[in-house]
Amino acid sequence: MIEVKGVSHDMRGQAILRDVSLSLPRGGVTALIGPNGAGKSTLLSLIARLQRLQRGRITVDDLTVGACADRDLARLLAIMPQSSAISARLRVGELVGMGRYPWHGGRPGAADHAAVEAALAQFDLTGLRHRFLDEISGGQRQRALVAMACAQGTDYLLLDEPLNNLDIAASRQLMALLRHMARDQGKSIVIVLHDINYAAGFADRVIALAGGRIVADGPPAEVITPGLLRGVFDTDARISVIDGRPVVVV
Ligand SMILES: Nc1ncnc2c1ncn2[C@@H]1O[C@H](COP(=O)(O)OP(=O)(O)OP(=O)(O)O)[C@@H](O)[C@H]1O
Numbered sequence: 001m002i003e004v005k006g007v008s009h010d011m012r013g014q015a016i017l018r019d020v021s022l023s024l025p026r027g028g029v030t031a032l033i034g035p036n037g038a039g040k041s042t043l044l045s046l047i048a049r050l051q052r053l054q055r056g057r058i059t060v061d062d063l064t065v066g067a068c069a070d071r072d073l074a075r076l077l078a079i080m081p082q083s084s085a086i087s088a089r090l091r092v093g094e095l096v097g098m099g100r101y102p103w104h105g106g107r108p109g110a111a112d113h114a115a116v117e118a119a120l121a122q123f124d125l126t127g128l129r130h131r132f133l134d135e136i137s138g139g140q141r142q143r144a145l146v147a148m149a150c151a152q153g154t155d156y157l158l159l160d161e162p163l164n165n166l167d168i169a170a171s172r173q174l175m176a177l178l179r180h181m182a183r184d185q186g187k188s189i190v191i192v193l194h195d196i197n198y199a200a201g202f203a204d205r206v207i208a209l210a211g212g213r214i215v216a217d218g219p220p221a222e223v224i225t226p227g228l229l230r231g232v233f234d235t236d237a238r239i240s241v242i243d244g245r246p247v248v249v250v
């Protein structure tokens with residue numbers, strides 16, 4: 001379970017997160033939605049300790065973020081940040097292999113190699129493993145970054161806009177894979193999405209963030225409403241219901 005209690009965060013004198021509390025029990029796909037600048041990436045980076053917590057408390061199972069060893073947290077929780085500065089002179093296979101570092105500390109063993117092979121196969125990257133990152137397409141690079149986070153083999157996975165650059169087939173495939181990992185392997189997955197239809201179609205729970213506050217939290221059909229689109233996203237896009245799921249008509 002991830003528990004966020006009373007987390008507030010300021011940057012340059014501006015409130016970025018304001019008294020955010022939420023609990024995410026184990027298992028399931030949670031979509032985090034909200035307008036640009038709402039604080040979604042900041043919240044994920046605090047949970048994963050990419051930024052230092054200023055106020056409040058975050059725990060992941062029995063680990064207190066900020067007080068536990070980084071390595072212990074990295075064995076329990078992986079994050080794919082929205083943007084990461086990664087050397088272009090790294091090969092796809094090496095990048096995915098970096099996900100195993102918290103387990104072997106520099107000396108990969110058989111289990112690490114197996115996890116990398118599995119992630120490369122799962123994300124259709126086996127044929128690209130020897131290519132440098134600047135020799136593949138944007139979507140392929142995105143898949144490699146998600147594969148690296150998955151190869152880390154953690155129970156909790158935080159993915160910040162993993163559908164960036166992915167075509168419709170790759171997006172649906174990735175979302176279906178994440179749902180499978182949540183349902184059949186008990187993984188807890190939090191994913192930042194801008195396309196609300198993917199949140200409606202694949203998430204068990206949707207949390208909407210606006211102005212650094214949680215403004216809605218619940219099953220997709222309860223959260224994704226014309227009121228949310230108007231009040232939070234300032235748009236009058238229509239919503240249809242297809243197969244019991246809300247679908248935003250753009
Ligand atoms: N390093 C920084 N210094 C100052 N302000 C920052 C910094 N990083 C982010 N912010 C501000 O914090 C707010 C929240 O940013 P954050 O990246 O968490 O939003 P987001 O919801 O992920 O947005 P997006 O959908 O555009 O990725 C924004 O107003 C942003 O300008």
Ligand SMILES: [Mg+2]
Pocket residue numbers: 040041042082160
């Ligand atoms: Mg962001």
